[in-house]
Amino acid sequence: MAGLLFSLVALAVSVQCKNIIDLTGNSWTLTDQQGNVSIPGSVPSYSQLDLFAAGVIGDPLVGDNDVFDNWVGTSNWTYTSHPIAGLKHNTSTYLVFEGIDTFATISFCNTTVAAVNNQFRQWIFDVTSILASCPTPNPVLSLAFTAAPIEAAYLGNPNVTETSCLACLEVAYYYPGREFIRKQQSDFGWDWSPAFSPTGIWQPAYIVQLAPVSDIYVTNSMVDIYRQGQLNNIPPDQTQPWIVNASIDYIGELPKGATLKATILDPSGAPLVSGPLVGVTIANGTITGSVTVKGSPKLWWPIGYGAQTLYSMTLEIVASHTVLASVPKRVGFRTIVLNQSPISPAQEALGIAPGANWHFEINGNEIFAKGSNMVPPDPFWTRVTKADFQTLFETAVAGNQNMLRVWASGAYLPDYAYDLADEMGLMLWTELQFSDATYPIAGPFVENVLAEAAYQVRRLNHHPSLAVWCGNNEIEVGLADIGGANPPPALVELYEGLFLDSLLHAVWDQTRSISYTPSSVTNGYLSLDHSAALPMVERYENLTAGSVYGDTDYYDYDADIAFNLSTYPVGRFAAEFGFHSQPSYETYAAVLPASELSFNSSSILARNHHYPVNVTTFFSSYSDPPMPGNRTDRSLQGMGEMSTAAEMWLPSVAKKDPTSNFKAQIYATQIFQSEFYRSQIAFYRRGSGLPQRTLGSLYWMLNDIWAAPTWASVEYGGRWKMLHYGTKDIYEPVIIAPYHDAGTGDVQVWVTSDLWSPVKGTAQIQWYNWAGEALGNGTANMKAPLTVGKVNSTKVFEFNTFNITFPLTDAVAVLTVAVSGGGKSYTHTHRFYAQSLATPEVVSNIQNPNITVTHSGTNTFIVESKTLAAFVWLDLPAGVTGYFSDNGFWMLPGKKTVSFTVQHDTTAGKWSKSVTVDSLWTLATSA
Numbered sequence: 001m002a003g004l005l006f007s008l009v010a011l012a013v014s015v016q017c018k019n020i021i022d023l024t025g026n027s028w029t030l031t032d033q034q035g036n037v038s039i040p041g042s043v044p045s046y047s048q049l050d051l052f053a054a055g056v057i058g059d060p061l062v063g064d065n066d067v068f069d070n071w072v073g074t075s076n077w078t079y080t081s082h083p084i085a086g087l088k089h090n091t092s093t094y095l096v097f098e099g100i101d102t103f104a105t106i107s108f109c110n111t112t113v114a115a116v117n118n119q120f121r122q123w124i125f126d127v128t129s130i131l132a133s134c135p136t137p138n139p140v141l142s143l144a145f146t147a148a149p150i151e152a153a154y155l156g157n158p159n160v161t162e163t164s165c166l167a168c169l170e171v172a173y174y175y176p177g178r179e180f181i182r183k184q185q186s187d188f189g190w191d192w193s194p195a196f197s198p199t200g201i202w203q204p205a206y207i208v209q210l211a212p213v214s215d216i217y218v219t220n221s222m223v224d225i226y227r228q229g230q231l232n233n234i235p236p237d238q239t240q241p242w243i244v245n246a247s248i249d250y251i252g253e254l255p256k257g258a259t260l261k262a263t264i265l266d267p268s269g270a271p272l273v274s275g276p277l278v279g280v281t282i283a284n285g286t287i288t289g290s291v292t293v294k295g296s297p298k299l300w301w302p303i304g305y306g307a308q309t310l311y312s313m314t315l316e317i318v319a320s321h322t323v324l325a326s327v328p329k330r331v332g333f334r335t336i337v338l339n340q341s342p343i344s345p346a347q348e349a350l351g352i353a354p355g356a357n358w359h360f361e362i363n364g365n366e367i368f369a370k371g372s373n374m375v376p377p378d379p380f381w382t383r384v385t386k387a388d389f390q391t392l393f394e395t396a397v398a399g400n401q402n403m404l405r406v407w408a409s410g411a412y413l414p415d416y417a418y419d420l421a422d423e424m425g426l427m428l429w430t431e432l433q434f435s436d437a438t439y440p441i442a443g444p445f446v447e448n449v450l451a452e453a454a455y456q457v458r459r460l461n462h463h464p465s466l467a468v469w470c471g472n473n474e475i476e477v478g479l480a481d482i483g484g485a486n487p488p489p490a491l492v493e494l495y496e497g498l499f500l501d502s503l504l505h506a507v508w509d510q511t512r513s514i515s516y517t518p519s520s521v522t523n524g525y526l527s528l529d530h531s532a533a534l535p536m537v538e539r540y541e542n543l544t545a546g547s548v549y550g551d552t553d554y555y556d557y558d559a560d561i562a563f564n565l566s567t568y569p570v571g572r573f574a575a576e577f578g579f580h581s582q583p584s585y586e587t588y589a590a591v592l593p594a595s596e597l598s599f600n601s602s603s604i605l606a607r608n609h610h611y612p613v614n615v616t617t618f619f620s621s622y623s624d625p626p627m628p629g630n631r632t633d634r635s636l637q638g639m640g641e642m643s644t645a646a647e648m649w650l651p652s653v654a655k656k657d658p659t660s661n662f663k664a665q666i667y668a669t670q671i672f673q674s675e676f677y678r679s680q681i682a683f684y685r686r687g688s689g690l691p692q693r694t695l696g697s698l699y700w701m702l703n704d705i706w707a708a709p710t711w712a713s714v715e716y717g718g719r720w721k722m723l724h725y726g727t728k729d730i731y732e733p734v735i736i737a738p739y740h741d742a743g744t745g746d747v748q749v750w751v752t753s754d755l756w757s758p759v760k761g762t763a764q765i766q767w768y769n770w771a772g773e774a775l776g777n778g779t780a781n782m783k784a785p786l787t788v789g790k791v792n793s794t795k796v797f798e799f800n801t802f803n804i805t806f807p808l809t810d811a812v813a814v815l816t817v818a819v820s821g822g823g824k825s826y827t828h829t830h831r832f833y834a835q836s837l838a839t840p841e842v843v844s845n846i847q848n849p850n851i852t853v854t855h856s857g858t859n860t861f862i863v864e865s866k867t868l869a870a871f872v873w874l875d876l877p878a879g880v881t882g883y884f885s886d887n888g889f890w891m892l893p894g895k896k897t898v899s900f901t902v903q904h905d906t907t908a909g910k911w912s913k914s915v916t917v918d919s920l921w922t923l924a925t926s927a
């Protein structure tokens with residue numbers, strides 16, 4: 001399926017008779033430098049996958065193989081093709097590689113062609129003369145790779161770097177020096193990732209031979225759709241006509257008089273645009289032109305806000321009535337802006353705190369971004385399929401998410417992922433691949449990076465799901481961590497040199513429709529002037545008291561303050577926050593032996609990479625957070641955070657049976673994780689109606705790359721953690737939620753809506769004891785009418801727990817809201833309990849609900865409880881993934897029907913007989 005990665009190339013058609021030899025497949029040999037290993041190799045593939053297929057190593061994701069077989073990632077490998085038949089000698093011939101990971105010397109017919117050094121570039125080499133003088137008709141192509149950790153160490157040596165940026169700041173998890181190389185940064189390890197540092201030809205490759213005259217081959221293309229007069233980062237005038245700017249990159253020579261034509265059809269097949277583009281220029285292997293759209297195309301909207309209308313476009317290069325190239329694209333009409341402009345007087349008049357905006361606007365409307373951060377779905381991209389992305393994105397949409405952040409230290413996603421997001425209405429905040437380090441700012445490194453950025457921006461720009469280009473992950477906030485309001489000038493120079501001088505222009509030079517922000521977490525810009533040499537001047541920590549700026553990134557592993565709302569950041573947008581938990585027993589059992597299935601087993605400890613092994617910096621003002629020195633001690637610290645949090649907030653009665661005990665511990669870490677995120681998300685969402693006017697919440701993180709204790713809400717293999725159900729619920733369009741100050745006893749209950757129509761209805765509070773009996777106190781139980789405006793919050797109730805007359809150790813409030821607006825109805829239920837569920841008096845009140853689950857027809861289950869039951873958890877056997885309509889919920893005595901949506905089933909439906917159910921009682925009993 002990896003052959004679908006670059007459908008553009010496969011689909012580009014030419015009437016000319018060119019000869020294209022597809023190099024994908026298994027006609028390759030993989031050898032190591034010592035000559036000890038010589039096995040069949042594949043393209044696209046990775047050395048680990050080919051070695052595993054040949055039986056040389058075990059499954060890289062099983063047991064401790066990631067460490068045991070780490071020699072694979074540090075060895076030099078050579079991929080050699082079989083003799084290549086079917087080539088015409090004495091013809092213009094090119095090698096076209098859609099991606100090589102990463103350092104390779106390429107030889108063709110035993111002649112060195114080039115050395116490559118960037119995983120994220122397309123590489124094209126003219127080998128016409130090599131082929132012309134090749135003694136054999138069937139030459140051999142080979143790529144001799146040097147292991148990336150070796151290259152990184154070499155490039156990091158002060159004596160060979162041109163730029164002298166020597167680990168100015170580097171967060172390292174396994175191999176050092178990732179900032180010197182252009183390879184997926186998490187390949188060297190991350191706090192949720194193993195460090196395979198794979199080597200291989202990871203994208204399709206071709207030999208292209210052009211016909212003797214007027215023949216070209218399309219290598220890339222770009223479509224930019226914007227409102228006339230639009231400039232990056234500035235909300236455009238929505239009354240202006242649409243401009244479509246388009247271009248094609250090619251190899252070969254265009255004949256004189258070549259021009260560019262475009263056809264854009266609406267979903268019914270009616271033409272919106274048809275004819276030649278104007279202002280056509282041809283330079284450096286690119287032909288560009290544009291057209292002003294007459295008429296009003298239907299707009300593309302994110303999920304929940306309107307239709308995802310897509311138009312099919314054909315872009316053609318035409319000369320003398322002959323079509324030389326025809327490129328299909330699917331496009332959408334929308335404007336999306338990351339608005340960081342100053343708060344206007346009109347906004348202040350609405351009660352918005354002064355400072356600056358930091359939110360997204362789609363087609364001129366402010367939108368609350370609900371979602372999460374996404375990491376690579378597998379350590380080996382070559383086995384990731386479109387179906388995997390389909391499942392992952394369906395999971396996000398089913399979780400009420402409308403935006404995913406494509407995080408900065410994986411890889412740029414394949415085109416098909418954006419195609420799916422275009423169809424599903426998911427906005428993809430997209431990052432250039434730089435993270436948590438300072439990078440070289442001059443010389444070949446920067447030239448390499450600029451070529452990478454231009455290629456990737458052009459490749460992806462036409463997708464309406466593309467929401468923003470962001471320069472890096474967390475580096476700007478890293479400056480503040482090191483220097484507060486006064487970061488070292490040398491560090492600022494490094495930061496601005498790459499992300500404001502170079503990469504801002506690399507993005508803006510290609511597109512006017514997409515905003516650029518230099519880093520994932522910023523206080524925004526002080527000034528924006530498109531004609532200035534440095535168009536964007538960052539605010540950094542130059543802040544005015546009482547003003548609110550920028551987006552936030554918040555982690556605190558002190559569970560004591562997890563539910564203390566005053567510790568959460570107040571900003572315009574929450575870009576990252578989270579806490580780790582254990583994945584399910586079944587996910588571990590698929591890769592670890594039974595002997596390793598316990599909380600702190602040596603394999604699980606080794607898979608926990610929280611914390612980094614090294615945070616190095618040459619700035620003396622900064623010291624690595626105090627942390628035990630060695631890997632195991634650091635891992636134990638990370639594991640301890642999970643168990644401490646669970647014990648602080650939940651019952652933790654040990655079980656006699658070790659397997660039950662481990663399962664209960666997993667369940668507890670997942671409950672805490674879910675509750676902590678839900679508390680923060682409710683806080684950020686309520687902020688849409690407070691002076692901070694918060695308009696986004698993206699938690700860390702959506703998916704896992706392997707079975708390990710991490711921040712993910714979906715496990716490797718596709719199982720939902722309780723967190724994904726918890727966020728699905730708190731990301732409902734209309735929510736009711738309690739906001740508790742444990743110190744003063746004050747509880748406020750707010751209703752928040754992210755809808756664009758106002759809603760109207762009623763809210764209610766009713767108290768129960770743990771037996772599930774209603775507590776009939778007239779002042780504690782409340783009911784009130786309410787209205788909530790467009791993307792706003794309303795306070796509906798306020799009470800003080802110290803005034804509650806019944807014992808809080810045996811009391812849970814059920815909060816409900818029912819509203820309607822815009823022709824639809826919405827309901828939401830939440831609960832409030834005043835004391836930690838670990839409080840001994842609470843634990844002694846938690847009852848055995850004698851909870852049962854019955855399979856009652858296709859994918860439908862009935863859960864029955866005799867008492868109030870908390871965190872009711874339906875668990876699946878191995879072999880099936882998908883999601884329940886509700887899970888991790890609380891229920892009153894009685895029955896609840898739950899349905900299940902199957903995503904993948906290898907049990908032929910037998911899974912439905914083995915669904916089990918648990919509740920909080922499990923943690924309160926030793927049985």
Ligand SMILES: *[C@@H]1O[C@H](CO)[C@@H](O)[C@H](O)[C@H]1NC(C)=O
Nearest residue numbers: 033034074075076146147150
């Ligand atoms: C791999 O290649 C590098 C660069 O040529 C070399 O320094 C290193 O010794 C090689 N490693 C092995 C294991 O052959």
Ligand SMILES: *[C@@H]1O[C@H](CO)[C@@H](O)[C@H](O)[C@H]1NC(C)=O
Nearest residue numbers: 109110134135136138139140
């Ligand atoms: C290329 O070199 C290999 C040995 O490395 C040799 O067997 C082969 O004949 C050579 N091919 C050509 C075309 O010179």
Ligand SMILES: *[C@@H]1O[C@H](CO)[C@@H](O)[C@H](O)[C@H]1NC(C)=O
Nearest residue numbers: 153154156157158159160166
């Ligand atoms: C760089 O070169 C100098 C002088 O040749 C040498 O003393 C030093 O050890 C080298 N540094 C490294 C890291 O190789």
Ligand SMILES: *[C@@H]1O[C@H](CO)[C@@H](O)[C@H](O)[C@H]1NC(C)=O
Nearest residue numbers: 172173174175176613614616
């Ligand atoms: C950790 O940092 C030290 C220097 O501070 C360096 O020698 C070592 O290679 C680093 N280790 C890793 C794994 O990054």
Ligand SMILES: *[C@@H]1O[C@H](CO)[C@@H](O)[C@H](O)[C@H]1NC(C)=O
Nearest residue numbers: 281282283284285286288509
């Ligand atoms: C074409 O490439 C040359 C050399 O890189 C550059 O100087 C020139 O500005 C480019 N022309 C255009 C129109 O991009």
Ligand SMILES: *[C@@H]1O[C@H](CO)[C@@H](O)[C@H](O)[C@H]1NC(C)=O
Nearest residue numbers: 526537538539541542543544
């Ligand atoms: C701080 O911001 C103000 C505007 O809010 C600006 O006038 C001033 O120059 C900035 N100071 C620095 C050091 O950038």
